[in-house]
Amino acid sequence: MSLLRQVWSWFFNSAHWHGSNGIPVRLAEHVQISAESVVIGAAIALPVGILLGHYGRFGNLAINISNTGRAIPSFGLLVVAFQIFGLGDGPIILALTALAIPPMVTNSYVALREVDPDVKDAARGMGYRDLAQLLRVELPLAVPLIMAGIRTSAVQVVATATLAAIIAGGGLGRYIVDGYATQKYDVMVVGAVLVAALALATEVSLWGLQQVLVPRGIRLLKAPASRKGTTFKTA
């Protein structure tokens, strides 16, 4: 109980809310490295997954290659990258990007494959060309699964970004590593609580984004039967 009280009072000490080791700075660093990694990872993974899913080729190959990314331990990659790039955000972003890619490739590939062939035929029949079919028919239908991949990646990345502190980076991992080094277990718990909270916040906010992105038609499909009837009438 006394540990929890120490953690509680740590949060209420105003000294811990500013300066280069204050919560706002560490939180911002954590969000920054996580966001950069997820964005870079998405820029690589999504086009690959979407195109392969759309054309239905080399899917197994791509998924297997990107899945080896899951087998590489982030910590090992981080240490090797540190030897190559030295101090800075480079190594951690490389390690986190490698972690972010596999779920997004797999999910976006599956999302595109799972689009109902009848819908694709219908699109073709109505005169959609290939690109228009992909952008205006398949992608909107694939949004829920693609977003699920992004969410998985982002939560993993936020949780793993704590490793940055091991190679003298910033972020919330600083509290865990420094707390361990000085045997201040309250500080370690503070770090763990903050990372967990940030991971939850990431999940919730991306879920919110997904609600906005998912086309109304799919939302209606998933709506309860009672509401379905009424909404279809107004649609």
Place this chain on the structure above:
Amino acid sequence: MIRKTGSTWFIAALTVLVTAAVACGGTTSPGTTSKGTITVAGFNFPESSILAELYGQALAHDGYTVNYKLLLGTREVVAPAIKSGQIDLYPGYAATELEYYNSGAGEATGDVTATTAKLNGHLQSLGLEALTPSAAVDQNAFAVTKATATKYSLTKLSDLTPIGNQLVLGAGPECPTRPFCQPGLKTTYGITFKDFKALDTDGPLTRAAFKNGSIQVGLVFSSDADLNQLGLVVLQDDKHLENADNVVPIIRQTVATSEVSTVLNKIDAGLTTADLVTMNGQVELLHQDADAVAAAYLQQHKFFS
């Protein structure tokens, strides 16, 4: 360029080996009667092997038969060995030895004479003795790059007092809470740094941080092999913040005749921290053998003449 320096070092290493062979030949020449056998031990790191070789070769030159037990282990292995008489001599470090033999009572200070005197107080009942400590130290030290040293004309830690607020300190994450580190620099020297960067204690992160300029002052050990190679300058601890870990021979009283003491004291009187850095560099970075490096040092400083 690298190839060229490589071959230069290779030739240097060969020269060292040859001189070592000559030196050894000299000491063990037939017809010399031994003055007795002395067993010299060292801890399990290169610097200790070099020091043990320095002591051992000097004693061998003086006519003793020397057995070596190098890389014997940690102090937890070496100290019981000397207490039981399995070894006769090892190169110790004053403050650390004191804190070992007094079971961590915290008596060690930055004053090497006082620290050695207290150490001898604890060693006496064990039949052991610490001889005269050397000026050479292996202790926590704060380093800056040559560029920083030139820019602010820094040679000692007290030079940092007026300009500390422009510099970033880097060390292990525990530094802000340890008396020998950030708090000690504040109370003893009045240095307040612009910021602190948590790295590691004298490891690769500290070296990388010096390299990319994210720190200007970093914690190292004073006799680190790569200080010269990295272009780092250790600032002199002029107010004795750090415990006096000067090199000092720990020897069994029965072995410590005045002749043996004279030989060992002569080595320690000549040895400097810079010598340690150089010799550690030859062993750890150029992969020369500790005995050859020690022999070359003794040759160069005319201990064999």
